[in-house]
Amino acid sequence: MKIALIFCLVLGGCLPGSGADSVPAATPETAPLARPTEAQASPAPTPLPVLKPATPAAPRSDAAYTPAEVSYSLIINFDYAHHHLVVNETVGYTNRSVWELPELLFIIEPARKEGVFRLTGCKLADELQGSCKLEAAILRVALPSPLKNGDQARVVLSYELTLPAQPNTLGFTQRQTNLIDWYPFIPPYLPASGWLVREPGKVGEHLVYEMADYEVELQIANRPATLILAASAAPKIEGSVYRFEMKRGRSFAWSASPEYQTLQETSGSVKITSYYFPKHQAAAEAGLKAAKESLQLYSDLFSPYPHPSLSIVEAEFFDGMEDDGIFFLGTEYYTSYTNSPRSYMTALSAHETAHLWWYGLVANDHAKEPWLDEALATYSELFYYERKYPDLVSWWWDYRVNRFSPGGWVNTTVYDYQNFRSYVNAVYLQGALFLKDLRELVGNDIFFMALKEYTLDRSGKLATADSFLNAVKRLSKADLQPVTARYFKNN
Numbered sequence: 460m461k462i463a464l465i466f467c468l469v470l471g472g473c474l475p476g477s478g479a480d481s482v483p484a485a486t487p488e489t490a491p492l493a494r495p496t497e498a499q500a501s502p503a504p505t506p507l508p509v510l511k512p513a514t515p516a517a518p519r520s521d522a523a524y525t526p527a528e529v530s531y532s533l534i535i536n537f538d539y540a541h542h543h544l545v546v547n548e549t550v551g552y553t554n555r556s557v558w559e560l561p562e563l564l565f566i567i568e569p570a571r572k573e574g575v576f577r578l579t580g581c582k583l584a585d586e587l588q589g590s591c592k593l594e595a596a597i598l599r600v601a602l603p604s605p606l607k608n609g610d611q612a613r614v615v616l617s618y619e620l621t622l623p624a625q626p627n628t629l630g631f632t633q634r635q636t637n638l639i640d641w642y643p644f645i646p647p648y649l650p651a652s653g654w655l656v657r658e659p660g661k662v663g664e665h666l667v668y669e670m671a672d673y674e675v676e677l678q679i680a681n682r683p684a685t686l687i688l689a690a691s692a693a694p695k696i697e698g699s700v701y702r703f704e705m706k707r708g709r710s711f712a713w714s715a716s717p718e719y720q721t722l723q724e725t726s727g728s729v730k731i732t733s734y735y736f737p738k739h740q741a742a743a744e745a746g747l748k749a750a751k752e753s754l755q756l757y758s759d760l761f762s763p764y765p766h767p768s769l770s771i772v773e774a775e776f777f778d779g780m781e782d783d784g785i786f787f788l789g790t791e792y793y794t795s796y797t798n799s800p801r802s803y804m805t806a807l808s809a810h811e812t813a814h815l816w817w818y819g820l821v822a823n824d825h826a827k828e829p830w831l832d833e834a835l836a837t838y839s840e841l842f843y844y845e846r847k848y849p850d851l852v853s854w855w856w857d858y859r860v861n862r863f864s865p866g867g868w869v870n871t872t873v874y875d876y877q878n879f880r881s882y883v884n885a886v887y888l889q890g891a892l893f894l895k896d897l898r899e900l901v902g903n904d905i906f907f908m909a910l911k912e913y914t915l916d917r918s919g920k921l922a923t924a925d926s927f928l929n930a931v932k933r934l935s936k937a938d939l940q941p942v943t944a945r946y947f948k949n950n
């Protein structure tokens with residue numbers, strides 16, 4: 460790990476980006492539910508500066524958080540053969556909270572790795588004067604006057620990305636290029652604790668996005684003729700230009716390969732496309748079937764799926780990774796598929812589809828309360844098996860949960876763990892057992908009604924453990940304490 464450099468400039472100048480990290484750690488032991496950031500988290504995260512609220516904190520509460528209105532316009536020139544991108548990004552940010560913001564803050568995840576990100580320009584649009592300061596993976600844009608409720612600021616960034624040669628969420632191999640968590644973004648601003656910035660842990664995830672509208676224009680040079688793109692939204696192709704539009708999306712990811720084969724299904728008006736490598740068609744079909752069926756089921760159980768498309772991508776990096784409108788599943792699940800729903804291919808397709816709700820629609824602090832998305836995504840797999848393969852319910856409990864002898868507190872953070880197995884055992888698996896006990900306590904009807912109300916209440920916002928438990932308490936007279944005491948630390 461190297462010490463991050465600090466660069467400052469007044470508008471319009473050039474900023475060399477920096478920040479560094481070491482090579483990703485080896486894959487953990489078994490980790491059936493592992494995700495790449497979990498499996499490949501850096502052993503020594505780059506420390507970020509302590510971020511203070513932009514204005515005095517005193518009686519504020521994070522419960523009063525109001526999402527901002529955010530839009531991203533990304534114009535990308537991608538040199539495929541040289542693994543190099545030149546990007547112009549315009550971000551519109553309208554403050555919808557009652558708190559005034561003297562600055563906007565961007566998280567630039569690629570800047571954690573040396574030689575990947577280079578900022579070449581930063582300015583406010585509309586001829587406003589401000590200043591930009593890049594420190595490690597954080598870019599602060601000071602505003603000429605505080606942004607009040609209803610005010611909008613627009614920031615124009617230009618930068619270059621040189622992709623690392625590795626099978627990862629951001630990187631390339633001979634047959635695949637992936638761009639996940641790849642652009643500078645503005646995190647939620649919490650009234651009491653300020654910008655929601657978390658450092659990477661050794662396991663789990665740490666980035667939290669606000670809902671935003673995306674317009675992406677992508678031009679690719681030096682490309683193989685057979686190159687196919689998978690993304691959070693379906694492209695409109697005009698000559699050599701791909702245009703994507705995503706309304707109210709949590710984040711925008713994409714992937715390219717000259718070897719992708721594709722399969723397509725529709726679920727109502729949603730187009731679901733599977734992108735897979737040759738010889739893996741049977742597994743890709745199984746994943747597509749599970750994604751289609753679980754998408755329908757979750758649309759009934761939680762809330763309608765909000766996007767017109769979903770992409771499922773076979774990944775050269777280990778394990779699975781959700782994003783919005785797209786998810787990735789590691790090649791190992793395709794090669795190990797044995798023509799049966801008793802498989803990771805089926806279970807994890809249902810799991811990653813559930814993340815379109817428990818990450819996409821309803822976000823949370825993934826570093827501090829990871830159970831909210833991971834326990835719910837894991838337990839949502841069971842809903843799928845209960846509905847489609849009731850004979851496999853006990854197989855599911857044994858294969859996905861019990862054989863790992865779950866233990867540990869559910870409400871722990873990603874920073875509480877040194878290894879992935881103990882993290883999964885507590886947060887994912889004990890989390891699934893907690894939800895099972897909670898469901899048994901309050902009864903099926905109230906449990907599913909509470910899930911629906913929780914989704915409706917937190918849609919497009921952030922959820923907390925309190926918002927989840929309160930959704931149950933509003934509908935049930937049962938005393939939840941004996942159950943929470945069994946699974947939650949300090950309860």
Ligand SMILES: [Zn+2]
Nearest residue numbers: 810814833836
């Ligand atoms: Zn997950």
